[in-house]
Amino acid sequence: MARLNASELAHRLARQAEAVCRHYLSNGRKQGNYWQVGDVRNTPGRSMFVRLNGPETGKGAAGKWTDAQSGEHGDLLDVIGESLGLIDFADIAEEARRFLSLPHPESVPNSRRSRTPPAPSGSTEAARRLWRMTQPLTGSLAEAYLRIRGIADLRGTANLRFHPNCYWRPEGDGPTETWPAMIAAVTGLDGKITGAHRTWLHRDGSGKAPVYPPRKAMGDLLGNAVRFGEVQDVMAAGEGIETILSLRQALPRMPMASALSAGHLSAILFPPHLRRLYIVRDNDPAGDAARDSLVDRTIGAGIEAITLSPMLGDFNDDLVSFGLEALRAQIRVQIAPEDVSRFMVPLP
Known part of the structure; x- marks a missing residue:
C-alpha cells in the first residue's frame, strides 16, 4: 500500500470505522450509528461514542469520537495510538497502514493479529517515543512560560522541547486530560535519552496547568x-x-x-x-x-x-x-x- 499522510489515513480508516472499532475497541459494542465503549484506551464502559457513518469531513464525520466523561475527542488514528499505547506518530501510522491491508475483523472471527507492542507505561522507550513527538521550544508556549519566570536566555537548551497536547493522567481514578507541556529529555553521561520530564502548562502559557501534580517524570531517572x-x-x-x-x-x-x-x-x-x-x-x-x-x-x-x-x-x-x-x-x-x-x- 502506498504511504499515506495523516489526513488520508484517517479518511481510509473512517470508511471502515466499524471494522476499526471492532479491532481496537473490542470492549465496546455497536449502538445504532455509534460504537460505544468506556474510553479511547478500550476500557469497558459507555461514555465514549465513535460515529460509524457520515461524511468524510465536517460535522458528523465518520470516525470522529467524543468521550462524554473526559471531554476528549479525536479521530481513528487517536484510537489506534491510545488503544495500543503508541506515542510516536510513525508507529501509529504504520499500524494504521498494516490494518488497512488486512481483511476486516468481522470476516475473520476469533483471529489473533500481531500488533505493534506498546511501550510499557513510564518506561525509557515510552519516554523516547514522547520525545520524538515534540516540537522546538522556540516560539512555543513553553518558551513564553519560561520568559514569564524570568528565564529569557534559552541558548544551549536543546534538551527542552514542547508538546502542544500532552496527556495528563491523575494519580488515582479520574479522566485523562490534554494540556500543552514543556518536555525535557533526561540523559545519561553518554548523552542517550533515558527518560523524560513533563511540565504541563496553562493554555496561554501564563503558568502551570491547573492539574495536580503539574509535573511528572518517566523512564530511568x-x-x-x-x-x-x-x-x-x-x-x-x-x-x-x-x-x-x-x-x-x-x-x-x-x-x-x-x-x-x-x-x-x-x-x-x-x-x-x-x-x-x-x-x-x-x-x-x-x-x-x-x-x-x-x-x-x-x-x-x-x-x-x-x-x-x-x-x-x-x-x-x-x-x-x-x-x-x-x-x-x-x-x-x-x-x-x-x-x-x-x-x-x-x-x-
Missing part, C-alpha cells in the same frame, strides 16, 4: 539528569529545571544538570573528569539532605564541592523576586574566584 552544556572539569547540579535555568541566566557558560528531585540529586552520576561540583541547594529540609549526601559522595570521589544557596526557596524565586542583576551579585560571592571570569561572561 536514577543517576541521570536533564543536562545543559558539555562538562569538562566544573559543573553545577540541582533539583528543578527552572532552578537550573535561572542559575544559567547568571552563569551562562557553566555546564549544569537538573536531577529533577532531591533524592535523584543525591544520586547523580559524576562525569569522569569532574574536579569541582557546585551543588545548587533548594532551601528546604529535602534540599539540605540532598546537599549533605552529595557532599559526602564528592569528597569520597576526590571532587571539590561548593554549595550555592538561594535567598528564598530556590534560585527561580530569587530571579523572579529580585531580578537578574541581584542574582548575579548573589552568585558572584558564592563561586570560586577563578570561575567568575570563566563562567559569568555572557554568551556571544
